[in-house]
Amino acid sequence: MSVASPPRLRPAPLRVLTAVPLCDGHDSAIVTINLELARHGAEVIYLGYHQAASAIARAAVQEDVHAVGLSSYNGGHRVFFREVRAQLRARGAADIPIFGGGGGTITAADARVMQRSGVDRIFFAGTPLAEMTRAITGDYARELRPDAKLRGDRALARAITLAESRSGLRPDPRKTARQRTRSASFVVGVAGPGGAGKSTLIDELAARFLRARRSRRLAILANDPSHPETRGAILGDRVSALYAQDERVFFRSLATRGSLTGLSAAAPAAIEILRRRGGFDLIFVESVGVGQESDPFRVFRQGEKLVDAVLFVLPPHYGGRIQLQKIALLDGADLVVLNKCDDPRASAAKAELGARLAANGRNQLLHTTIAAQHRDPGTDALCAAIGRLAGLESAGGEKPCHLCIGA
Ligand code: B12
Numbered sequence: 001m002s003v004a005s006p007p008r009l010r011p012a013p014l015r016v017l018t019a020v021p022l023c024d025g026h027d028s029a030i031v032t033i034n035l036e037l038a039r040h041g042a043e044v045i046y047l048g049y050h051q052a053a054s055a056i057a058r059a060a061v062q063e064d065v066h067a068v069g070l071s072s073y074n075g076g077h078r079v080f081f082r083e084v085r086a087q088l089r090a091r092g093a094a095d096i097p098i099f100g101g102g103g104g105t106i107t108a109a110d111a112r113v114m115q116r117s118g119v120d121r122i123f124f125a126g127t128p129l130a131e132m133t134r135a136i137t138g139d140y141a142r143e144l145r146p147d148a149k150l151r152g153d154r155a156l157a158r159a160i161t162l163a164e165s166r167s168g169l170r171p172d173p174r175k176t177a178r179q180r181t182r183s184a185s186f187v188v189g190v191a192g193p194g195g196a197g198k199s200t201l202i203d204e205l206a207a208r209f210l211r212a213r214r215s216r217r218l219a220i221l222a223n224d225p226s227h228p229e230t231r232g233a234i235l236g237d238r239v240s241a242l243y244a245q246d247e248r249v250f251f252r253s254l255a256t257r258g259s260l261t262g263l264s265a266a267a268p269a270a271i272e273i274l275r276r277r278g279g280f281d282l283i284f285v286e287s288v289g290v291g292q293e294s295d296p297f298r299v300f301r302q303g304e305k306l307v308d309a310v311l312f313v314l315p316p317h318y319g320g321r322i323q324l325q326k327i328a329l330l331d332g333a334d335l336v337v338l339n340k341c342d343d344p345r346a347s348a349a350k351a352e353l354g355a356r357l358a359a360n361g362r363n364q365l366l367h368t369t370i371a372a373q374h375r376d377p378g379t380d381a382l383c384a385a386i387g388r389l390a391g392l393e394s395a396g397g398e399k400p401c402h403l404c405i406g407a
Pocket residue numbers: 018023024025026027028029030032033069070071072073074075099100101102103104105123124125126127128129132
């Protein structure tokens with residue numbers, strides 16, 4: 001009897017998490033380095049500046065990165081880098097290397113101390129960008145394999161990484177949409193043009209969920225585009241996640257890696273993994289910025305809808321009535337949001353969009369939000385609507401959120 005050989009995995013691009021430490025706003029060096037790494041084919045998840053060691057370690061684990069890169073200028077680097085190392089170790093991720101820089105503020109003597117405490121490498125002032133990029137892309141890329149010893153979020157993250165590596169392989173034809181796992185998780189697909197405010201809105205919804213359900217978890221799967229030429233990506237949705245930087249949130253960024261659907265080809269498998277293994281009440285899946293004909297969640301493909309509900313977000317500057325008519329997802333979305341209602345064009349847009357939805361005859365309710373404004377009543381109402389769809393309001397034992405329930 002012949003033994004089937006295991007499927008060949010695609011070589012994964014280098015995935016790096018970058019950040020600037022707490023009490024430090026010097027981000028121009030890291031922003032340049034992020035771009036240069038992406039230009040050389042890396043997937044860069046940028047967490048932002050003023051980041052705590054615990055947030056950096058949590059993100060590194062959930063994103064299953066090959067390495068963490070830190071840029072530190074305001075001092076305290078010896079202690080801070082050591083703390084990130086300790087936090088990674090505490091999360092079962094001692095194998096993730098840390099490198100970084102900070103111009104002249106990190107001396108050679110500091111670097112020796114830092115290397116003794118487990119920092120892999122410091123890049124000093126004057127190092128050419130090309131040399132840094134060569135060293136990072138050359139030294140840190142490696143195949144991330146299945147590992148039965150991984151636990152918790154680390155195991156979940158690795159399962160998604162493996163799904164990404166396998167996503168070029170042919171799907172199992174026996175696994176139809178109908179056979180998908182039944183789970184308690186309610187999955188909301190969030191689509192809309194680039195910059196409409198999808199990530200900001202998800203973060204505000206996450207804040208309300210975390211307040212209302214004090215012991216429960218939610219997941220966010222954020223898709224961002226890979227560059228068609230370099231194949232690198234700046235996975236920037238995580239940087240908008242202020243509230244979603246919480247132990248009760250599992251946040252994973254996916255690069256599209258050539259998929260033109262608006263989602264990574266691994267997104268369906270990743271949704272399944274989260275449904276099956278995560279124990280999440282709610283799962284948000286953010287598409288890349290979509291166009292007029294896009295259908296990332298397969299709402300128009302009979303029996304193949306990837307999510308339980310689709311939320312479509314539009315800003316007031318979409319063009320005019322003709323553009324609205326062309327957006328297919330306005331016919332298929334369960335919830336439609338006009339965001340950025342602080343924009344002077346919002347009242348005209350609300351009237352046009354309302355008329356467009358009325359013509360659908362599907363009782364689609366139009367929500368108006370200012371996601372960038374905390375405690376926005378429109379976002380409260382949207383949160384309540386999602387809660388109703390997901391059946392979360394009636395779940396016993398949890399305190400309802402005074403902001404969103406009953407709005
Ligand atoms: C630009 C700058 C600013 C800009 C920051 C703009 C921004 N958005 O980043 C502004 C003007 C806003 C600013 C503000 C402040 N700054 Co300032 N700033 C600088 C400056 C001039 C350059 C830093 C820089 O970006 N260099 C460009 C990078 C690309 O080059 P590099 O530093 O040589 O880094 C190399 C490597 O280390 C590597 N690298 C760096 N990071 C990383 C990360 C990774 C992952 C990798 C692989 C490599 C790498 O890349 C380079 C390769 O050649 C430095 C002085 C200096 N000459 O270094 C002061 C400096 C860092 N600032 C300083 C201070 C004190 C401040 C302020 C507190 C001033 C004040 N009192 O308000 C504020 C704090 C702001 C804040 N919120 O944190 C001090 C810090 C002193 C210290 N640590 O003891 C410095 C050293 C100036 C000084 N001599 O006093 N600053």
